[in-house]
Structure formats: structure tokens, C-alpha cells
Amino acid sequence: MPKWEGRLAVHVHVFYDDLASTIEYYLRSIHVPFCLFVSAPDLDIAIRMKKQLGALPFVESVTATATPNRGRDLAPMLTVFAEALLDFDLVLHVHSKKSLHSPDKRDWATQLFHHLLHSREHFDQVLSLFAKDPSLGLVFPVYHASVGGQIVWGSNRRSAKTLFDRLGIDHTVMRLKPFPAGSFFLVRPVALRGLLKAGIAPSDFEAGNDSVDGQFAHTVERALPILVEDAGFHSLQIRSEKPHTLSTxxxxxxxxxxxxxxxxxxxxxxxxxxxxxxxxxxxxxxxxxxxxxxxxxxxxxxxxxxxxxxxxxxxxxxxxxxxxxxxxxxxxxxxxxxxxxxxxxxxxxxxxxxxxxxxxxxxxxxxxxxxxxxxxxxxxxxxxxxxxxxxxxxxxxxxxxxxxxxxxxxxxxxxxxxxxxxxxxxxxxxxxxxxxxxxxxxxxxxxxxxxxxxxxxxxxxxxxxxxxxxxxxxxxxxxxxxxxxxxxxxxxxxxxxxxxxxxxxxxxxxxxxxxxxxxxxxLVHDRSLSDARDRARERSVDIVVCVHNAPDDVANCLNALDRTRDSLTRLILVDDGSDPAAASIIAAHADANRNDIVIRHDTTLGYTIAANTGLRASTADYTVLLNSDAVVSQGAIRAMIAAAERDVDSGLAGPLSNAASWQSVPDQVDPTGDYAINDLPPGLTHEDMARRCADLVADPHIFVPALNGFCMAISRKCLQTTGILDETAFPHGYGEETDYCLRAADLGFQSVVATDAYVFHAKSRSFGSSRRRIHSAEGYRRLVERYGKTRLEHVIDMLRNGRRLQAIRTAFARRT
Missing domain, CATH: 3.90.550.10 (Spore Coat Polysaccharide Biosynthesis Protein SpsA; Chain A)
Known part of the structure; x- marks a missing residue:
């Protein structure tokens, strides 16, 4: 058969990341160059899959993104990646399929992968089908034995008519054609140009249980061969010579x-x-x-x-x-x-x-x-x-x-x-x-x-x-x-x-x-982690502490820093118009630590301006913004630096804490639904909590879309590229760190939580709780104006409901 030559894109949607090895196994059957597009509802999963699948031998480039958890696997393809996929000659679409609602379908993913990607020889033959027949637009596996009764329009008929009206396709005869049940397929993008250019948005897909028939993703799945035929192409179901029950x-x-x-x-x-x-x-x-x-x-x-x-x-x-x-x-x-x-x-x-x-x-x-x-x-x-x-x-x-x-x-x-x-x-x-x-x-x-x-x-x-x-x-x-x-x-x-x-x-x-x-x-598994920890020990660090009153908290903060810092760490203390009690503590620290820097504002200018004063004064490899009501544990700063050093795309890192919104352990929210402030258990100190965090999980680093700003490390490269905090939009703080993380992300820098680092947080003694709520509401409004409600809600959802962070909280709770 003729050899296929052209540009191949592979879109992989990963919801169940425990199937990562299975996906990698089957993609190894591809022995032609391809560009990889990865989507996942969790940023951490997207980045890990980018690394794992990006190491495959024929991958030319990898684009990975987190997408809202709606519309199953098809929504990211038709929304986020639609324009990019039109530049390719063929697109392979697969995903981490599980049918937990039906025991008869538990091996469905294996069956679909097998008939598309059983081996190099098999996939080469599939590609040759497209080389041999220019009118072939869509190829998909034979049906799984359990879906025989589901090859009908069912409750999808009405939404199919709406879709066809939107695309300008006659639907007077709604004859269902064989379609890629399970959504594994190989398609010419030109055959789906109308769908890819239709401006499909995440809001077109329903939220909730995606196993319910009649949802938009099920409609699109059934409509694919009709759309392909309308574009002048035809479809073909294929099977491997070997049954999927004997695939290995x-x-x-x-x-x-x-x-x-x-x-x-x-x-x-x-x-x-x-x-x-x-x-x-x-x-x-x-x-x-x-x-x-x-x-x-x-x-x-x-x-x-x-x-x-x-x-x-x-x-x-x-x-x-x-x-x-x-x-x-x-x-x-x-x-x-x-x-x-x-x-x-x-x-x-x-x-x-x-x-x-x-x-x-x-x-x-x-x-x-x-x-x-x-x-x-x-x-x-x-x-x-x-x-x-x-x-x-x-x-x-x-x-x-x-x-x-x-x-x-x-x-x-x-x-x-x-x-x-x-x-x-x-x-x-x-x-x-x-x-x-x-x-x-x-x-x-x-x-x-x-x-x-x-x-x-x-x-x-x-x-x-x-x-x-x-x-x-x-x-x-x-x-x-x-x-x-x-x-x-x-x-x-x-x-x-x-x-x-x-x-x-x-x-x-x-x-x-x-x-x-x-x-x-x-030497095999932990090489990147051990190397990162070695590099972290060599990096210079400036810790910027902004102070406004609350002398007891300031004293606790500085005492902890004196106990835990090393010779490569310098403090930059910014006194933002504090009263004499707090100012005297800063002066005493400066007398005892001549290499540290103290900058005083005669009047209170606000947290963000004070933090930027410290950022401008910093010259170290890493700058850590630390609230004055935070108490750093032994090794926490270096653990955060190691998290940022481990990946070339990481630019910001934060720790676990008792009170840091989504980074809080063991509880994220209190009974009222507000972010929790976890008290230390009786008889235990913050160092005891830190020891519990030290080895919670084998891999201590979790990618997140944003960090809590009470303790946040920023690399020199990230700081130089992203700049300082936005003191105009967020003069009192409360949203400035989220804005900074999103700005950095748009420039290619990832945020990561170091779960082997713990920093205690006494929680904003500089402002009372009522003022905190006012500033928080103002900050949220600014973020919505800048990034849109949809993106911001998705960020919040990933932070509140991220599976790895939830697992960390569960593991921590078991130890306390």
C-alpha cells in the first residue's frame, strides 16, 4: 500500500491520569512525526502528561492546557485546539476512557485503542488507507460488543437538528450512519472544517454527568460521519487482525x-x-x-x-x-x-x-x-x-x-x-x-x-x-x-x-x-528531584517581609527566619508605616543582622506597593514574598526553591500551610464554607506539622494555576520577565498574587506547590476580618474584569477540587 506522507496531529484528552501508561503504550505505535495536543481538567495532569508523552520518539512539539471539565473529550478539540488542528492533514483523537457506569464496558478503552493503534504495522496500514484513498475522511474502530443497542439517535436527535441548522446542513433525512462510538477516531480536518470553524464554545456543552445520553458531546459523536459526508468524504470502520482480548x-x-x-x-x-x-x-x-x-x-x-x-x-x-x-x-x-x-x-x-x-x-x-x-x-x-x-x-x-x-x-x-x-x-x-x-x-x-x-x-x-x-x-x-x-x-x-x-x-x-x-x-526515578534539591541549595535567596504593625507576629516571623535561614539567604524588611512597637522590633533585627536590608515608608502605602519596594531591591536568584504573620519551618524555603528548580517551566512556588486557602491542610474550608484556619493540634508545633509534610507522597510537587501569596517564591527569570505586582489594580493585596501567577502563566511560567514544605500562617493580623472581606471582594472584581469570569471560575475550580491537592489533605489528616 502507498505510504502516507503529511502532517499528523494527535489530540489526547486525559481525565483519568492513571491511564497515562496505557496511552503512552499505544502512542508508541506511531512511527511518523506528529504534533501532540494534550488537554486535561487539571493543570497538574496536563503538565505531567506533556512531559511523559512529549518524550515519545516521534513527537515534534507538545501543546498542553487545562480545560473546563465539561463536554468530555470532544470539547477541548472543538474549542481550544480547533483552529490549530486545521493546519494538519490528519488528526488522531483519543482519550482516557472509562465507563464506570457499566461493568460490560470496562474494557472499552482497550478495545478502541487496540483497533486503532495495536502495533506499528497496524497503524502504518491505517495511515496508508488515507494515502490510497483521498476521499477517505474518517476512520474509527469497530463497535464494542456492549454498545449494540446504543447505535441509534435516541435522545440526541433534537440536538442534532440544532447542530445541523447551525452548520447549514439539510437534516430532512436523519439517517444515522456508523459513527465512532467512544470517540476514538482518525480524521482529515478538512472534512470537519465546518465544525471546527463553527465557533463551538465550552458553554455549548452541558456540565454534569457526561454518561447521560442526549448531551451535546454524544450528538457530535453521532454527527461526525454525516458532517464528513457533507464535506465530500466518506467514513470507514476498521478492526485489527488480532482480537483485542489477545492484543498483548x-x-x-x-x-x-x-x-x-x-x-x-x-x-x-x-x-x-x-x-x-x-x-x-x-x-x-x-x-x-x-x-x-x-x-x-x-x-x-x-x-x-x-x-x-x-x-x-x-x-x-x-x-x-x-x-x-x-x-x-x-x-x-x-x-x-x-x-x-x-x-x-x-x-x-x-x-x-x-x-x-x-x-x-x-x-x-x-x-x-x-x-x-x-x-x-x-x-x-x-x-x-x-x-x-x-x-x-x-x-x-x-x-x-x-x-x-x-x-x-x-x-x-x-x-x-x-x-x-x-x-x-x-x-x-x-x-x-x-x-x-x-x-x-x-x-x-x-x-x-x-x-x-x-x-x-x-x-x-x-x-x-x-x-x-x-x-x-x-x-x-x-x-x-x-x-x-x-x-x-x-x-x-x-x-x-x-x-x-x-x-x-x-x-x-x-x-x-x-x-x-x-x-x-x-538514579532512575528521583534523578530530577535529587538534582533539583542539589541546585536549590546553591541558589541565593532574598526574603521580602512587608511589615505593618502586629508586633507579636513580626517577632515570631523574624525569630523563625533567624533559626531556619542559611548563609545564602538575606532578608529585605519593608516597614510600611508601622507603629513604634513593630518598628522597634525591625530596628533590633537590623542591628543584629547587618547584611539584611531595611526600607521604611514613613506613611502606610499599602501591601502591594511595599512588596514591590522589596522586589525592586532584590538581586538574588529567588525572591520570596513572605507575610509578616508567617512562621517558616526548617527547610521550607529550600524545598520551595527545589520545586521551582525541578522543571524548566516553573517560575513560582509555594508551601502547604494551616491557612493558605487551597494550600491549607488538613482542611481547606471550615463548616461555614469559608477558607479554613487550621489550629495546631494540642501539644504540637509548626515544626511537627512540617515533619508530617516532609514525605507525604513520593512526588512532592503539584502544578497549580495560582498560588496563595502569603509565602511565594519567584525565580529571577520569572521576575525579570513578568515584572512586579500590579499595585494600581490591587493596592491592598487580595488578588495581586493570583493576577501575578496568571500573568506569569501567560508568559510560560508555571506555579507549583511544594508539599514537602510547611509554613504556619497566623492570618492577616494587619487587617481585621471585615476589612479583609472588603479587600477580597474588590480583588475578585478586578480579576474578573481582567481575565473574564469563565477563566477565573475554572482556575478556582482547579484549585478547590484538584485531585492531587485533595489527596494531600487526606494523607495529612491521617497523620495528625
Missing amino acids: SWTGAQMYHSPRHVGWTDVAQIAPFACRVHNAADLNIAIYTCATGGYDVPLPHESLIDRASYHFFTDQPTGRAGFWHLAPLVFPLTDPVRCARLHKTSPQRLLPDADIAVWIDGNIAVTGDIARYVDQVVAANASFGLVAHPIRSTFMEEARAIADYGLDTSDTVAKQVGRYVIEGFLGDEGLAETNFMVMDLRRPETQATLDIWRSEIEHGSRRDQLSFDYARWKAGATSEWLFEAGGSVRSNPAFAYISHGGANHADLELLQRMTLPPAFSD
């Missing part, structure tokens, strides 16, 4: 080629992608498998769980094979199959230091993030994380399969099954396929299950799937199903299911170059 299975003559091999060809020492657990961050995790007689060989995994150990029990020569520790067999090799099963059922004996054990069959290579499954089990307080068998659903069906395939003697199986029935085991919770299992060894019922399971294999059938669910039932162990309905390791992008012996793996030699350094976490 490579058996028989099929060869598995690692999609990452392209980037590893000339690398002497390979560091696989490191995936990190969060719920189990402090636990010892061990991944293990067993093979005898060369039945399986150590496979090169392309993604490793950070800080985990890898064990391959074998009767072959022992030692090291890449990241695998090759260990000798513990159980006798009288029956090779039963021997492997006994190792499988004994992680508490083989791995005595492990809290979490992960079994994976020797013919399965990990290609994506499996740490999330460990997190899932720990979060659910379950004994086991299991994969449901994709074909059989009960132990009785398993018994019949054993008999049909002659995998064990009929007498042995019949006696075992009969005993289960007599004991009352129904097996109605499903049949686990035991080729991938997560086990929490800390739980007594987990170990009891394993003991029963091992005994069943020793004295009954060696087919371990027959007895596992019985053992789990007998021990009263709980379990968590890990994959979507119908999913298995043969269809999950985190795995490659290979024929036994590894003959189908084209890149086995990669393992020999996977000799990882001892400090795996630091």
Missing part, C-alpha cells in the same frame, strides 16, 4: 518487539522505566517467579517497581541476569510442574523480608506500570489482587477444562472437587487466573490461604487454579479484582504474554544490558 499476546509464530527497543539500540546500560508505589511506599516489595528445565527464561521487563527486588527461582545456573536475582530451588524437583507451584505458593518462606509479594508467570514480560496494582490492593485492605479468568468463571469449569486437556488425572480432580462441594464451597465469586497475583503477606489470612493452597497442590491436583479460590474461601481472605471486566494479561498493555521459553521475544538480549546501579531509585 505473542504466541505461535508472532514475534514480540519491544516498542522501547528503538530508543535502547545503542545504549550500553539500560535503565527501565521506574514505576513507583504510593500506598505501599514504605513496604518491602518482591516480584518472583519460578521455572525448571528451561521451560521459561528470565525476560527483560521494560518497567520495574521502584525499590522492589526481583527473584527467579530456577534449577539453572544462579547469580544475576540483569535485574533478576537467579536463586536456587528450595523445593525438590521430583515433579517439575508441582515444584514450580510449590514455590509459587510459598512467598512467605522464600521471601521472609517481603511485605508485598507479586507473582508473575515466567512467560510474561512487564511492559508498563504495575505498581498501581500494588497500590490498588493496599488501598482496598485486601489480601490478594487477582485477575479474573477471561474464559472460565468457576472452579467446576476449571475442573472440566483440566479433564478435557488431560492436564491431570480425572480421579484426582473428581475427588478434590467433590470435597469442595461437600464443604460448601460454591466458588461464586469468580475464578482467578493465577498468572499474575499481588499478595499482602502482612495479613494472617493471606498466609493462611497460601498454606492451604500449597497443601492442596501437594496432596491433590497440581493445577493451582483449581484450588486457589477454595483456599482463599477457606481462610476468609479478601481480594481485589485488578483489571477491567474481561481483561487479562493477554490484553493489558502493561504486559506482553510470550510463548514459554521466550522464543517469541525478539529483544531478549536487552536483559544482558539491564545491569542497574545499586541506588536504583535515586
Whole structure:
């Protein structure tokens, strides 16, 4: 077929960021240059996806933005990116699809990705369809089995007529055509020019439950092939030669080629992608498998769980094979199959230091993030994380399969099954396929299950799937199903299911170059974080403290700064017409700290003018604006600087606090709905709170659209580019920091919260609460005038409801 040549754009909308690895996996099938457009309802997600997907080998440019959470995945394409996409010859549209309202649709995203982007060869063929047929305007996957009854206009007919009227299309005959149900498709933008130029706005899409039929996004989805035909093109549904239930299975003559091999060809020492657990961050995790007689060989995994150990029990020569520790067999090799099963059922004996054990069959290579499954089990307080068998659903069906395939003697199986029935085991919770299992060894019922399971294999059938669910039932162990309905390791992008012996793996030699350094976490996963912290320690800092009365708060603030600052930190104190009590404290500090700068306004000019006085006087690498009622904890300033240093686009950073609106922990709002002022727990200090923040999460940096200005670090580059605060529009403060962050964002500088930094905030003693409310209302009005109500409401929504900030508050609350 002819080779496609042209400009390709890829639009990815990410609502569920836990599907990031899945999206990355499938986009690796694209082996032509493309420009990437990323949208997400959360700025932090958009920026992280920009980094992760932007590292793909054929990406030429990345544009990422946060968009209002309405209109599902289609709204960003038709509003934010519409004009830009018209410059391309083809646009691929995919998204992080989940159908949580319908269990039958849990594998819908996998099915859609598979039929569009199963492999490089498959996607090349899809592109060739457009090269061969210039009249082909739209390509989309075959329907998922569960949507047969939904291929109708339904309640979308009325809104479709409204859309067609808007676009000037005759709708006297409303014959529905096959359409991209699920909204995964590849389209020529010229075929949708009318829609892309129609001025579709976010307000055209309904807010709320997007699974409800009749909403505008559902209408657009059904209208696409009609719009394409009206423009003189036609549509085509496509399918992969391989069924999506076997999308990651490579058996028989099929060869598995690692999609990452392209980037590893000339690398002497390979560091696989490191995936990190969060719920189990402090636990010892061990991944293990067993093979005898060369039945399986150590496979090169392309993604490793950070800080985990890898064990391959074998009767072959022992030692090291890449990241695998090759260990000798513990159980006798009288029956090779039963021997492997006994190792499988004994992680508490083989791995005595492990809290979490992960079994994976020797013919399965990990290609994506499996740490999330460990997190899932720990979060659910379950004994086991299991994969449901994709074909059989009960132990009785398993018994019949054993008999049909002659995998064990009929007498042995019949006696075992009969005993289960007599004991009352129904097996109605499903049949686990035991080729991938997560086990929490800390739980007594987990170990009891394993003991029963091992005994069943020793004295009954060696087919371990027959007895596992019985053992789990007998021990009263709980379990968590890990994959979507119908999913298995043969269809999950985190795995490659290979024929036994590894003959189908084209890149086995990669393992020999996977000799990882001892400090795996630091050198692979945390390199950017550790480097940022190193750079932060070398940066000079000016801390600008604006003072207006409140002498007790000023004294507490300065005392804390004296205790916590280092030799590269200077204070710039701006006395904005304070009374003698506060002025005397400043004078005493100046006498004791000759290198600090004191600037006095004889009359009160207002916070913003005072802050700008300090900003103009600053010459350091970073300037920190700090309220005089703030108490800085040890290490907080450097943690904020590290957050800004970690990403080239970051220019501003702020900490967590007891009273900093969206940066507050543990509560963001009080019972009245106002922003909370969290008192310190009895007997605890702000330093105690800081220690609780130090390691709340593995990744301590969260991108946000704006920061609370009570403590805000600004890089020299950001300050020089953005300028100073707007003292005309915000003379008293209250909105000036939001304005500054949005101005900086428009110039390319991101704001980030350092969750490993904590600064206590006594909360505006310079103004009473009534005056605070007046100034706050004035500031909000100015912001609306400048940025529009829609943008400002979206910023507030992301700050109040951002999922990572909510998770931080929850984690902090658990520690206090």
C-alpha cells in the first residue's frame, strides 16, 4: 500500500491520569512525526502528561492546557485546539476512557485503542488507507460488543437538528450512519472544517454527568460521519487482525518487539522505566517467579517497581541476569510442574523480608506500570489482587477444562472437587487466573490461604487454579479484582504474554544490558528531584517581609527566619508605616543582622506597593514574598526553591500551610464554607506539622494555576520577565498574587506547590476580618474584569477540587 506522507496531529484528552501508561503504550505505535495536543481538567495532569508523552520518539512539539471539565473529550478539540488542528492533514483523537457506569464496558478503552493503534504495522496500514484513498475522511474502530443497542439517535436527535441548522446542513433525512462510538477516531480536518470553524464554545456543552445520553458531546459523536459526508468524504470502520482480548499476546509464530527497543539500540546500560508505589511506599516489595528445565527464561521487563527486588527461582545456573536475582530451588524437583507451584505458593518462606509479594508467570514480560496494582490492593485492605479468568468463571469449569486437556488425572480432580462441594464451597465469586497475583503477606489470612493452597497442590491436583479460590474461601481472605471486566494479561498493555521459553521475544538480549546501579531509585526515578534539591541549595535567596504593625507576629516571623535561614539567604524588611512597637522590633533585627536590608515608608502605602519596594531591591536568584504573620519551618524555603528548580517551566512556588486557602491542610474550608484556619493540634508545633509534610507522597510537587501569596517564591527569570505586582489594580493585596501567577502563566511560567514544605500562617493580623472581606471582594472584581469570569471560575475550580491537592489533605489528616 502507498505510504502516507503529511502532517499528523494527535489530540489526547486525559481525565483519568492513571491511564497515562496505557496511552503512552499505544502512542508508541506511531512511527511518523506528529504534533501532540494534550488537554486535561487539571493543570497538574496536563503538565505531567506533556512531559511523559512529549518524550515519545516521534513527537515534534507538545501543546498542553487545562480545560473546563465539561463536554468530555470532544470539547477541548472543538474549542481550544480547533483552529490549530486545521493546519494538519490528519488528526488522531483519543482519550482516557472509562465507563464506570457499566461493568460490560470496562474494557472499552482497550478495545478502541487496540483497533486503532495495536502495533506499528497496524497503524502504518491505517495511515496508508488515507494515502490510497483521498476521499477517505474518517476512520474509527469497530463497535464494542456492549454498545449494540446504543447505535441509534435516541435522545440526541433534537440536538442534532440544532447542530445541523447551525452548520447549514439539510437534516430532512436523519439517517444515522456508523459513527465512532467512544470517540476514538482518525480524521482529515478538512472534512470537519465546518465544525471546527463553527465557533463551538465550552458553554455549548452541558456540565454534569457526561454518561447521560442526549448531551451535546454524544450528538457530535453521532454527527461526525454525516458532517464528513457533507464535506465530500466518506467514513470507514476498521478492526485489527488480532482480537483485542489477545492484543498483548505473542504466541505461535508472532514475534514480540519491544516498542522501547528503538530508543535502547545503542545504549550500553539500560535503565527501565521506574514505576513507583504510593500506598505501599514504605513496604518491602518482591516480584518472583519460578521455572525448571528451561521451560521459561528470565525476560527483560521494560518497567520495574521502584525499590522492589526481583527473584527467579530456577534449577539453572544462579547469580544475576540483569535485574533478576537467579536463586536456587528450595523445593525438590521430583515433579517439575508441582515444584514450580510449590514455590509459587510459598512467598512467605522464600521471601521472609517481603511485605508485598507479586507473582508473575515466567512467560510474561512487564511492559508498563504495575505498581498501581500494588497500590490498588493496599488501598482496598485486601489480601490478594487477582485477575479474573477471561474464559472460565468457576472452579467446576476449571475442573472440566483440566479433564478435557488431560492436564491431570480425572480421579484426582473428581475427588478434590467433590470435597469442595461437600464443604460448601460454591466458588461464586469468580475464578482467578493465577498468572499474575499481588499478595499482602502482612495479613494472617493471606498466609493462611497460601498454606492451604500449597497443601492442596501437594496432596491433590497440581493445577493451582483449581484450588486457589477454595483456599482463599477457606481462610476468609479478601481480594481485589485488578483489571477491567474481561481483561487479562493477554490484553493489558502493561504486559506482553510470550510463548514459554521466550522464543517469541525478539529483544531478549536487552536483559544482558539491564545491569542497574545499586541506588536504583535515586538514579532512575528521583534523578530530577535529587538534582533539583542539589541546585536549590546553591541558589541565593532574598526574603521580602512587608511589615505593618502586629508586633507579636513580626517577632515570631523574624525569630523563625533567624533559626531556619542559611548563609545564602538575606532578608529585605519593608516597614510600611508601622507603629513604634513593630518598628522597634525591625530596628533590633537590623542591628543584629547587618547584611539584611531595611526600607521604611514613613506613611502606610499599602501591601502591594511595599512588596514591590522589596522586589525592586532584590538581586538574588529567588525572591520570596513572605507575610509578616508567617512562621517558616526548617527547610521550607529550600524545598520551595527545589520545586521551582525541578522543571524548566516553573517560575513560582509555594508551601502547604494551616491557612493558605487551597494550600491549607488538613482542611481547606471550615463548616461555614469559608477558607479554613487550621489550629495546631494540642501539644504540637509548626515544626511537627512540617515533619508530617516532609514525605507525604513520593512526588512532592503539584502544578497549580495560582498560588496563595502569603509565602511565594519567584525565580529571577520569572521576575525579570513578568515584572512586579500590579499595585494600581490591587493596592491592598487580595488578588495581586493570583493576577501575578496568571500573568506569569501567560508568559510560560508555571506555579507549583511544594508539599514537602510547611509554613504556619497566623492570618492577616494587619487587617481585621471585615476589612479583609472588603479587600477580597474588590480583588475578585478586578480579576474578573481582567481575565473574564469563565477563566477565573475554572482556575478556582482547579484549585478547590484538584485531585492531587485533595489527596494531600487526606494523607495529612491521617497523620495528625
